[in-house]
Amino acid sequence: MSALVLRAGRRSFRVERRTLWLSAILLGTILALGFVGLCYGGATWASPGEVLAALTGAADSVVIVEWRLPRVVAAMVFGCALGAAGAIFQTLTRNPLGSPDVIGLDAGAYTGALFAFTVLAGTSGQLAVSSVLGGLLVAALIYLLSLSNGLSGLRLVVIGIAVNAMLQALNSWIVLRADLEVAMAAGAWNAGSLNGVDWADLVLPLPILAGLLATLLVWFRPIQQSTLGDAVAATTGVGLDRLRLMMVLIGVGCTATVTAVAGPIAFIALAAPQIGRRLARTPGVALLPAALTGAVLLLTADLLAQMLLSPESLPVGVVTTAIGGCYLIWLLTQEVRRR
Amino acid sequence: MTTRLRARELTLSYGERVVSTKLSLDVPDGAFTAIVGPNACGKSTLLRAFVRLLRPAAGTVSLDDQQIAAYGSKALARSVGFLPQDPLAPDDIKVRQLVARGRFPHQSLLSMWSQEDEEAVTEAMETAGVSELADRPVQELSGGQRQRAWVAMVLAQRTPYLLLDEPTSFLDITHQYRLLTLLARLRDEGRTVVAVLHDINQACRFADHLVAMKEGRIIAEGAAADIVDAALLKEVFDLPCVVVPDPVTETPMVVPTHFDDP
Numbered sequence: 001m002s003a004l005v006l007r008a009g010r011r012s013f014r015v016e017r018r019t020l021w022l023s024a025i026l027l028g029t030i031l032a033l034g035f036v037g038l039c040y041g042g043a044t045w046a047s048p049g050e051v052l053a054a055l056t057g058a059a060d061s062v063v064i065v066e067w068r069l070p071r072v073v074a075a076m077v078f079g080c081a082l083g084a085a086g087a088i089f090q091t092l093t094r095n096p097l098g099s100p101d102v103i104g105l106d107a108g109a110y111t112g113a114l115f116a117f118t119v120l121a122g123t124s125g126q127l128a129v130s131s132v133l134g135g136l137l138v139a140a141l142i143y144l145l146s147l148s149n150g151l152s153g154l155r156l157v158v159i160g161i162a163v164n165a166m167l168q169a170l171n172s173w174i175v176l177r178a179d180l181e182v183a184m185a186a187g188a189w190n191a192g193s194l195n196g197v198d199w200a201d202l203v204l205p206l207p208i209l210a211g212l213l214a215t216l217l218v219w220f221r222p223i224q225q226s227t228l229g230d231a232v233a234a235t236t237g238v239g240l241d242r243l244r245l246m247m248v249l250i251g252v253g254c255t256a257t258v259t260a261v262a263g264p265i266a267f268i269a270l271a272a273p274q275i276g277r278r279l280a281r282t283p284g285v286a287l288l289p290a291a292l293t294g295a296v297l298l299l300t301a302d303l304l305a306q307m308l309l310s311p312e313s314l315p316v317g318v319v320t321t322a323i324g325g326c327y328l329i330w331l332l333t334q335e336v337r338r339r
Numbered sequence: 340m341t342t343r344l345r346a347r348e349l350t351l352s353y354g355e356r357v358v359s360t361k362l363s364l365d366v367p368d369g370a371f372t373a374i375v376g377p378n379a380c381g382k383s384t385l386l387r388a389f390v391r392l393l394r395p396a397a398g399t400v401s402l403d404d405q406q407i408a409a410y411g412s413k414a415l416a417r418s419v420g421f422l423p424q425d426p427l428a429p430d431d432i433k434v435r436q437l438v439a440r441g442r443f444p445h446q447s448l449l450s451m452w453s454q455e456d457e458e459a460v461t462e463a464m465e466t467a468g469v470s471e472l473a474d475r476p477v478q479e480l481s482g483g484q485r486q487r488a489w490v491a492m493v494l495a496q497r498t499p500y501l502l503l504d505e506p507t508s509f510l511d512i513t514h515q516y517r518l519l520t521l522l523a524r525l526r527d528e529g530r531t532v533v534a535v536l537h538d539i540n541q542a543c544r545f546a547d548h549l550v551a552m553k554e555g556r557i558i559a560e561g562a563a564a565d566i567v568d569a570a571l572l573k574e575v576f577d578l579p580c581v582v583v584p585d586p587v588t589e590t591p592m593v594v595p596t597h598f599d600d601p
């Protein structure tokens with residue numbers, strides 16, 4: 001049997017063996033990359049022994065515990081959130097291109113955050129709320145514009161790409177008009193960056209993302225069932241309207257929360273679900289593999305961002321955009337050829 | 340004849356386009372009902388209203404005297420199973436996995452895969468004759484094999500009501516008869532079967548209750564022997580024909596003659 005079933009009384013739990021193995025391997029990779037991330041930073045290496053000592057509290061190291069650890073934790077959790085959000089939206093739109101970063105949800109969340117920055121006081125609470133609202137507004141806008149064709153199909157993606165472009169322009173305009181200080185901060189942040197993320201930045205986002213990802217687990221089975229198409233999903237007991245609303249809320253919540261802290265980080269949401277699905281070889285959605293692949297990708301990209309022009313540290317978004325751009329072009333050509 | 344599944348005075352439309360008005364149908368319980376009619380006359384639309392995929396602009400569909408609109412998603416799915424005309428399987432899904440998806444309305448977060456789920460899936464695959472295909476990807480099957488895999492999925496749902504939209508299309512003649520025989524057997528075991536069928540002779544042979552539709556209306560319904568004659572075929576299908584007894588089952592058999600205007 002390809003699935004593992006655990007039973008206890010009336011309760012039963014089922015998981016595909018391959019998914020289990022893959023998840024264990026990905027988790028191991030994540031921990032290994034995280035450890036490397038703790039060893040390296042600011043163009044200097046700490047020895048594994050030093051890192052272990054700092055982690056266990058045997059030695060004091062502000063650099064490792066207060067600087068590098070939050071950055072590594074952020075890369076792990078944000079990567080998971082982006083990978084999951086990508087899987088949700090690609091499932092919702094039935095299109096590998098229908099991911100939040102491509103259809104403008106990142107940009108919308110960023111517009112919301114810029115609003116909080118320039119018009120409001122820019123506290124982390126305001127940032128979180130207004131970036132979620134920005135993401136939701138964009139989701140609603142795209143939905144309305146592509147209503148005549150339903151949620152799926154290339155039309156929604158094309159509209160999303162156009163909306164994304166317009167929002168990028170709007171965001172640049174806001175940054176240009178803003179005070180120099182705000183503009184500098186926003187500009188660095190626009191590229192999506194984990195530079196300088198510390199524990200204080202993560203106090204709010206971590207529990208929010210943990211909550212969203214836990215909710216997602218609860219909804220996983222109906223999401224899986226929804227890949228049978230609207231008719232069969234509905235007649236086998238999926239409440240599609242409620243499910244879609246939940247998916248949009250969770251997906252936008254994940255994207256916007258990450259954007260509020262790190263700015264838009266492209267590519268992870270686009271690529272992680274596809275890579276995860278191919279690795280897991282499960283039909284439909286591979287949510288867990290997508291999330292874990294997202295973490296692997298973001299950790300890797302962040303290490304690259306720190307090493308490429310060392311001692312200068314690039315924003316991780318620059319790295320992901322550069323790689324992601326190539327992937328996006330390839331995907332678009334595939335998609336156009338398919339029609 | 341008892342009925343529990345009923346449509347009353349339905350108006351069915353897609354936006355501005357009205358397909359049916361004042362359409363009523365009582366589905367006889369424990370019987371095999373076949374719906375026939377020319378293309379685009381609203382057969383699928385009616386079936387979709389019965390399974391709540393289409394909300395009627397007016398009128399109601401009820402099951403056990405309760406409107407189906409009031410049922411929970413899973414509760415309705417445990418009573419009424421549906422196979423659409425052109426279901427689409429997700430990429431990379433294997434036959435067994437597809438059939439297992441039929442168990443969804445019986446499962447929950449704490450009961451993801453019970454012993455009964457396992458049995459229902461095995462039984463459904465055997466009944467539909469796809470046990471040997473269990474580990475094959477659905478994409479790689481022939482049209483007929485794929486159709487039977489989908490039938491197995493609906494069977495795994497173990498619903499007392501089975502509604503199928505053109506289940507015999509894509510099947511070769513042998514598999515058409517096998518599937519219809521299977522549906523008749525399920526009827527014998529106490530299930531209520533409703534199927535849209537294209538072949539009027541098959542419908543006459545297998546159905547207890549025949550429903551002939553045209554332009555969104557029901558022109559005639561009843562036992563095939565009581566309603567099927569050349570006049571009905573002329574009216575519903577505009578087909579010149581003679582009706583003779585089927586040499587095997589004595590049910591009406593339609594033999595087309597020549598068109599007046601070739």
Ligand SMILES: Nc1ncnc2c1ncn2[C@@H]1O[C@H](COP(=O)(O)OP(=O)(O)O)[C@@H](O)[C@H]1O
Pocket residue numbers: 353356358376377378379380381382383384385
């Ligand atoms: N989704 C839809 N949107 C608009 N019109 C539709 C839709 N589905 C079916 N129709 C129209 O409704 C009528 C009845 O269709 P249908 O019930 O599918 O016919 P049948 O199943 O008898 O061939 C047809 O004229 C068809 O064009």
Ligand SMILES: [Mg+2]
Pocket residue numbers: 382383384424504
């Ligand atoms: Mg039809």
